[in-house]
């Protein structure tokens with residue numbers, strides 16, 4: 403874990419990247435900001451979390467770090483120990499955690515709940531949607547650090563994801579008052595979805611998806627297929643994190659539209 407601070411004193415704002423070692427956009431976005439650092443009014447910490455998994459080019463060495471919180475300092479698992487260290491490092495901070503996916507080229511936020519912090523910050527980030535994950539946070543960073551906003555920055559390993567990460571870090575620093583840049587509201591209205599159950603995926607050699615993330619799908623419409631076997635929607639919902647190859651056992655998740663931030 404690499405920690406760099408801008409500004410003096412105890413930081414109450416932090417940016418963490420590369421919790422997953424196969425998502426270099428977080429590290430790259432942080433390094434781009436540190437290479438051209440903004441003038442800061444308040445201290446801010448930057449953390450490149452899973453350096454060992456990054457070096458290995460793997461999502462994790464022993465355990466998915468974003469399923470390992472609050473962690474265990476005595477564990478044999480690298481990520482269980484790292485989760486403890488990250489929790490201690492970031493305790494009390496408003497945190498931006500950078501991720502990337504195989505499901506969506508744009509940016510969207512994941513939050514535990516729609517708190518005043520989320521209401522204030524998310525409309526000032528270049529995100530297309532906010533996904534509330536309350537009820538599905540076992541082992542996630544939210545279970546230790548609820549004042550975290552995760553942002554999915556685009557496709558894993560793409561140069562766009564790294565550029566998006568840098569942009570959203572600078573927007574977050576403005577929105578939290580770390581910098582005195584203007585922090586305009588980016589979108590007039592930002593849809594909020596509640597994360598629901600998984601869309602199961604059977605073992606197969608070829609997968610396809612037919613639905614699009616954050617676009618409503620009606621009962622009876624095809625969602626995806628495994629080796630030509632089509633999965634249909636049993637009821638209307640909004641797909642989230644939907645991709646052909648992103649996860650081993652699920653195509654993605656069902657979500658419901660629960661409101662708008664404006």
Ligand SMILES: [Zn+2]
Nearest residue numbers: 422425501502
């Ligand atoms: Zn991730």
